[in-house]
Amino acid sequence: MIWAKEETMSRDEIEALQLERLKETVTRVYKNVAPYRRKMEEAGVKPDDIRTLKDLSILPFVTKQDMRDNYPFGLFAVPKDDLVRIHASSGTTGKPTVVGYTKKDLDVWTECVSRIAAMGGATSKDVAQICFGYGMFTGALGLHFGLENMGAALVPSSTGNTEKQIMYMKDFGTTLLVATPSYALRIGEVANQMGIDPAKDLKVKIGLVGSELLTEAMRTEMHKLWGEDMLVTSNYGMSELMGPGVSGECEHLCGMHVNEDFFIPEIINPKTGEVLPPGEKGELVITCIYKEALPLIRYRTKDVTRLIYEPCKCGRTTVRMENLDGRTDDMLKIRGVNVFPSQIEEVLLGIDEIGPHYEIIVTRKNHSDILEIRVELAQAVDAYRKLEALEKKIKQKLRVVLGLDAKIRLESPNTLQRFEGKAQRVKDLRKEV
Amino acid sequence: MFIKQLSVFIENKEGRLQDVLDVLKQEKVSIISLSLADTSEYGLLRLITSDPQAGQKALKEQGFSAMLTDVLAVKLAHQVGKLQEILSYVCKAGLNVEYMYALSNKDNEASIICKISNGDQAAELLKSNEVELYSQDDIMTIFA
Numbered sequence: 001m002i003w004a005k006e007e008t009m010s011r012d013e014i015e016a017l018q019l020e021r022l023k024e025t026v027t028r029v030y031k032n033v034a035p036y037r038r039k040m041e042e043a044g045v046k047p048d049d050i051r052t053l054k055d056l057s058i059l060p061f062v063t064k065q066d067m068r069d070n071y072p073f074g075l076f077a078v079p080k081d082d083l084v085r086i087h088a089s090s091g092t093t094g095k096p097t098v099v100g101y102t103k104k105d106l107d108v109w110t111e112c113v114s115r116i117a118a119m120g121g122a123t124s125k126d127v128a129q130i131c132f133g134y135g136m137f138t139g140a141l142g143l144h145f146g147l148e149n150m151g152a153a154l155v156p157s158s159t160g161n162t163e164k165q166i167m168y169m170k171d172f173g174t175t176l177l178v179a180t181p182s183y184a185l186r187i188g189e190v191a192n193q194m195g196i197d198p199a200k201d202l203k204v205k206i207g208l209v210g211s212e213l214l215t216e217a218m219r220t221e222m223h224k225l226w227g228e229d230m231l232v233t234s235n236y237g238m239s240e241l242m243g244p245g246v247s248g249e250c251e252h253l254c255g256m257h258v259n260e261d262f263f264i265p266e267i268i269n270p271k272t273g274e275v276l277p278p279g280e281k282g283e284l285v286i287t288c289i290y291k292e293a294l295p296l297i298r299y300r301t302k303d304v305t306r307l308i309y310e311p312c313k314c315g316r317t318t319v320r321m322e323n324l325d326g327r328t329d330d331m332l333k334i335r336g337v338n339v340f341p342s343q344i345e346e347v348l349l350g351i352d353e354i355g356p357h358y359e360i361i362v363t364r365k366n367h368s369d370i371l372e373i374r375v376e377l378a379q380a381v382d383a384y385r386k387l388e389a390l391e392k393k394i395k396q397k398l399r400v401v402l403g404l405d406a407k408i409r410l411e412s413p414n415t416l417q418r419f420e421g422k423a424q425r426v427k428d429l430r431k432e433v
Numbered sequence: 434m435f436i437k438q439l440s441v442f443i444e445n446k447e448g449r450l451q452d453v454l455d456v457l458k459q460e461k462v463s464i465i466s467l468s469l470a471d472t473s474e475y476g477l478l479r480l481i482t483s484d485p486q487a488g489q490k491a492l493k494e495q496g497f498s499a500m501l502t503d504v505l506a507v508k509l510a511h512q513v514g515k516l517q518e519i520l521s522y523v524c525k526a527g528l529n530v531e532y533m534y535a536l537s538n539k540d541n542e543a544s545i546i547c548k549i550s551n552g553d554q555a556a557e558l559l560k561s562n563e564v565e566l567y568s569q570d571d572i573m574t575i576f577a
């Protein structure tokens with residue numbers, strides 16, 4: 001089901017609407033947000049210089065650092081009185097980034113999420129269980145209001161107490177699951193331990209997963225646990241931009257449709273900042289063109305993707321962003337080689353003898369990086385040569401993909417850490433030199 | 434003809450062996466014989482027990498990777514050259530011994546546990562040479 005008529009506008013119509021909203025937004029932030037005005041003045045740009053969508057590229061970028069420098073409300077374009085909600089990112093390093101919403105912002109957000117839920121197959125008949133942690137994190141409340149707006153029956157079970165989550169799923173007849181991919185795996189695993197087969201004994205047929213990368217291997221793993229007929233889609237967003245609702249996959253699973261009447265995506269070369277032609281891969285930059293409280297302009301997401309402008313079989317005409325490879329700041333540089341943890345995940349999840357959980361540890365010894373990967377045995381083994389053969393197989397597959405040798409550590413089932421929110425599977429223990 | 438060996442994967446970490454033994458103790462599973470080699474990262478603990486099925490179930494529930502393996506329990510006279518004699522049958526038939534450890538020294542016999550590459554063929558071969566093999570029941574009654 002296509003939720004809004006804006007999702008099927010012609011390219012000309014979309015672009016006309018984007019230009020109008022972009023001009024309005026730039027004029028407003030120039031007037032109301034001092035740090036923006038300073039940045040634009042430094043770049044020698046005035047709001048009137050924006051005449052076409054291409055002119056977007058003359059505007060300065062905004063980064064997470066700008067948000068920290070202006071903590072908490074320095075980049076807001078409305079008086080504090082107009083705010084009706086404030087969220088913040090976890091902020092593992094330094095101050096958290098703070099985001100705010102006006103009443104109208106919340107309505108737009110809800111609209112965006114309803115669209116994404118519809119792309120992922122949700123309808124008013126669904127019983128939707130939200131297993132994202134509620135709180136300052138935008139994921140849970142974003143999905144909550146979007147799905148409720150759609151008419152689905154909400155089960156705001158949050159994270160934790162996994163056995164009880166499964167009991168709700170069984171007793172309430174939950175049909176739609178919202179979770180990080182790693183928590184969805186964990187729930188399935190605990191269900192199995194309770195003697196419940198999620199594919200047969202539960203009615204969950206839709207998985208809206210997010211807040212963490214969904215690799216194709218992880219999607220396959222989800223199907224193994226939750227059933228082949230489950231529609232598992234990923235969706236994209238970040239609190240700085242709004243929360244979930246920027247883009248989402250439809251049933252054709254060929255990239256995530258961007259809500260282009262609210263966001264303009266660009267792809268840049270992360271080193272030079274230069275805008276790349278359509279179809280090329282680079283860092284995603286997003287401009288919010290229909291937000292009141294925090295309309296970030298040219299926000300550098302650090303996510304790596306490419307944009308696909310061809311219309312989709314589903315009937316939507318909005319641009320799609322390819323599912324992510326990873327974030328530029330998740331990328332590890334090991335012995336000079338760029339490694340995305342998602343590449344390692346794809347390899348590991350393709351090997352049946354080991355489970356879907358893993359941990360990547362990078363250390364430094366004698367001026368050389370050491371990549372070590374901990375995995376769990378999924379099948380019992382009774383001979384050393386089988387263990388050695390398994391280690392060798394994992395090593396070889398990793399070498400083909402990464403061009404690097406890794407040390408493999410086989411461990412017993414259930415020894416690695418499990419996650420209810422965003423998984424943290426990488427430990428980079430190298431000291432800064 | 435075969436007996437069930439309990440094979441458990443354990444990381445080479447402090448306390449892991451004890452964890453396995455704790456589980457078996459809780460289940461009142463008695464250990465008749467075992468083998469464990471020194472390796473750097475992990476080891477396979479091989480056990481002959483009074484109740485391999487119960488042991489495996491309990492270990493799996495506690496998150497261990499445990500399985501049952503068919504092995505031969507060979508009865509030997511406690512005499513010089515007896516083991517050599519048995520191995521000569523195996524070698525002549527072109528079979529390989531994957532691993533072997535002592536089961537028990539009792540009265541005048543020194544029985545062993547062995548895993549041979551082609552188990553069925555090895556069992557037939559030994560029987561045809563009048564070598565005695567213990568059954569699972571024997572293990573329970575004689576040794577447990």
